[in-house]
Amino acid sequence: MKTTRDAGESPVEELRSTGLDRDTMFLLDACDVVNAAYGYSYEDHRINDSFGQSWWLRSAHAKHSAGAGYVLPGGYLYYKFIFEEGGIAPAFNLDASNVLFMSPAE
Secondary structure, X not given: OOEEEOOOOOOOOOEEOOOEEEEOOEEOOOXXXXXXXXXXXXXXXXXXXXXXXXXXXXXXXXXOOOEEEEEOOOOEEEEEEOOOOOXXXXXXXXXXXXXXXXXXXX
């Protein structure tokens, strides 16, 4: 589904939340990864990072255009400059009413 969302209040001062404008695939924002409604928990500046690796967010650095939000392997929210390596966790919204078959993954 095309997703539109306004920017929110970033949990990290150095990061600026970034909204969506009818995007179908997107990176998560710092506001998304601290939202319990999305299945995350956030304590002591850490998310329950089940990926175990570093990954980028769509949140922009608040002061430097060459920086973006980043989740460190331990789940800490941080900011890095774009030349650093890291993975991504692509996200999308699914209209469950259009899914014909669903079964649990093993």
